[in-house]
Amino acid sequence: xxxxxxxxxxxxxxxxxxxxxxxxxxxxxxxxxxxxxxxxxxxxxxxxxxxxxxxxxxxxxxxxxxxxxxxxxxxxxxxxxxxxxxxxxxxxxxxxxxxxxxxxxxxxxxxxxxxxxxxxxxxxxxxxxxxxxxxxxxxxxxxxxxxxxxxxxxxxxxxxxxxxxxxxxxxxxxxxxxxxxxxxxxxxxxxxxxxxxxxxxxxxxxxxxxxxxxxxxxxxxx
Amino acid sequence: xxxxxxxxxxxxxxxxxxxxxxxxxxxxxxxxxxxxxxxxxxxxxxxxxxxxxxxxxxxxxxxxxxxxxxxxxxxxxxxxxxxxxxxxxxxxxxxxxxxxxxxxxxxxxxxxxxxxxxxxxxxxxxxxxxxxxxxxxxxxxxxxxxxxxxxxxxxxxxxxxxxxxxxxxxxxxxxxxxxxxxxxxxxxxxxxxxxxxxxxxxxxxxxxxxxxxxxxxxxxxxxxxxxxxxxxxxxxxxxxxxxxxxxxxxxxxxxxxxxxxxxxxxxxxxxx
Numbered sequence: 145x146x147x148x149x150x151x152x153x154x155x156x157x158x159x160x161x162x163x164x165x166x167x168x169x170x171x172x173x174x175x176x177x178x179x180x181x182x183x184x185x186x187x188x189x190x191x192x193x194x195x196x197x198x199x200x201x202x203x204x205x206x207x208x209x210x211x212x213x214x215x216x217x218x219x220x221x222x223x224x225x226x227x228x229x230x231x232x233x234x235x236x237x238x239x240x241x242x243x244x245x246x247x248x249x250x251x252x253x254x255x256x257x258x259x260x261x262x263x264x265x266x267x268x269x270x271x272x273x274x275x276x277x278x279x280x281x282x283x284x285x286x287x288x289x290x291x292x293x294x295x296x297x298x299x300x301x302x303x304x305x306x307x308x309x310x311x312x313x314x315x316x317x318x319x320x321x322x323x324x325x326x327x328x329x330x331x332x333x334x335x336x337x338x339x340x341x342x343x344x345x346x347x348x349x350x351x352x353x354x355x356x357x358x359x360x361x362x363x364x365x366x
Numbered sequence: 367x368x369x370x371x372x373x374x375x376x377x378x379x380x381x382x383x384x385x386x387x388x389x390x391x392x393x394x395x396x397x398x399x400x401x402x403x404x405x406x407x408x409x410x411x412x413x414x415x416x417x418x419x420x421x422x423x424x425x426x427x428x429x430x431x432x433x434x435x436x437x438x439x440x441x442x443x444x445x446x447x448x449x450x451x452x453x454x455x456x457x458x459x460x461x462x463x464x465x466x467x468x469x470x471x472x473x474x475x476x477x478x479x480x481x482x483x484x485x486x487x488x489x490x491x492x493x494x495x496x497x498x499x500x501x502x503x504x505x506x507x508x509x510x511x512x513x514x515x516x517x518x519x520x521x522x523x524x525x526x527x528x529x530x531x532x533x534x535x536x537x538x539x540x541x542x543x544x545x546x547x548x549x550x551x552x553x554x555x556x557x558x559x560x561x562x563x564x565x566x567x568x569x570x571x572x573x574x575x576x577x578x579x580x581x582x583x584x585x586x587x588x589x590x591x592x593x594x595x596x597x598x599x600x601x602x603x604x605x606x607x608x609x610x611x612x613x614x615x616x617x618x619x620x621x622x623x624x625x626x627x628x629x630x631x632x633x634x635x636x637x638x
Binding site: 260262263265266268269270271272273274276280281284285288 | 434435436465469472473475476477479481483484485486487496497500501542545546549
């Protein structure tokens with residue numbers, strides 16, 4: 145009974161943050177994919193400069209902590225260069241997208257390279273141009289291979305959104321933390337409910353991942 | 367070797383004035399330290415059917431892959447219809463060909479592969495009509511019509527909307543041939559097109575090649591292990607050994623009358 149009462153008390157507080165969590169998640173996902181595709185395609189470019197520059201981006205953002213990247217974007221860079229992002233949403237979304245875009249670009253690159261070489265050869269024999277080969281033959285096949293991993297990363301991005309509470313964005317974790325600091329005994333209920341919140345939001349993504357796996361299994365082998 | 371080339375040209379092509387459609391001039395090709403082709407001189411004439419035979423590693427597949435621009439020669443020139451394939455002129459100097467130049471010169475060449483290489487995400491019909499529409503800018507309706515005709519010709523008119531993974535190996539290879547033929551090439555290359563097939567499916571593929579060969583106007587280069595087929599279809603058989611042309615001539619001469627010891631050994635292994 146006590147627990148249920150506590151939940152009734154905690155639930156509406158957390159709900160106040162759900163908008164922010166979902167907004168950050170949606171924008172971060174979109175931009176992660178955009179960065180992933182751009183960087184992934186650059187990594188298979190013929191131009192060494194493009195390839196080299198992109199791999200520097202990928203390695204830096206994969207090799208350092210997301211939280212520190214977030215703090216750099218929101219606190220450090222504005223101070224150093226006097227220009228920067230005073231918009232928390234933009235900083236949060238940018239940090240998460242750059243970080244996950246770097247990871248996901250490896251999936252894009254790997255999938256493109258995993259398409260059978262015979263496909264490129266057949267397209268050359270049909271005299272398709274380099275960009276036609278990528279657009280019509282290679283990419284559609286590579287894309288199917290990307291789907292399962294892309295789904296996995298969506299779930300990870302959702303969980304990463306909780307970090308934006310650290311730059312003062314009022315997401316569900318932020319509201320939970322406030323509540324706990326004013327009412328210490330509520331801690332177990334708050335964090336239990338937070339887990340449930342994230343899990344429920346992840347459910348459709350898990351389902352999407354499964355769907356992606358099915359699609360990628362279908363029709364790739366010739 | 368130069369002599370033998372001249373000889374075979376005159377023996378196979380009655381009119382000596384016909385210009386070759388493909389000329390290999392002193393073509394060398396190495397993969398790392400291994401030299402696969404050691405100065406190949408070879409002319410192929412319009413409409414001519416040439417069978418390339420030889421032990422594995424003798425460079426026969428490399429010959430046609432270089433013509434399709436899938437491999438670059440280490441040195442030497444390949445001339446297609448009077449145009450240098452791998453080099454182009456720029457400010458009076460010969461420089462390595464650009465993608466644009468390669469596309470211009472290889473437009474008349476088609477190829478069929480050992481492993482079919484159909485596009486798995488497209489239907490049979492899409493496989494055939496994509497290149498005419500995208501490359502030759504043919505309008506969709508006419509490309510579709512010609513693709514359907516071609517697929518009917520290879521006996522797959524009832525599979526238009528199937529995907530490649532719904533077909534047998536022999537059917538896939540017939541689609542691959544239709545796909546290449548829709549582009550109306552002047553030169554068709556066949557890279558061991560029956561090697562990946564179950565024995566009972568080889569016949570249907572050979573039959574299609576036989577039909578294409580009968581039509582005559584297209585030059586065909588076949589890398590093959592089907593000796594009887596080479597004997598039947600080819601105007602000229604070339605035996606490659608250790609990176610050079612070791613024997614060439616009319617199929618009956620090469621396959622039945624040659625005294626070349628290496629060729630004898632090679633044929634013996636096939637017939638036993």
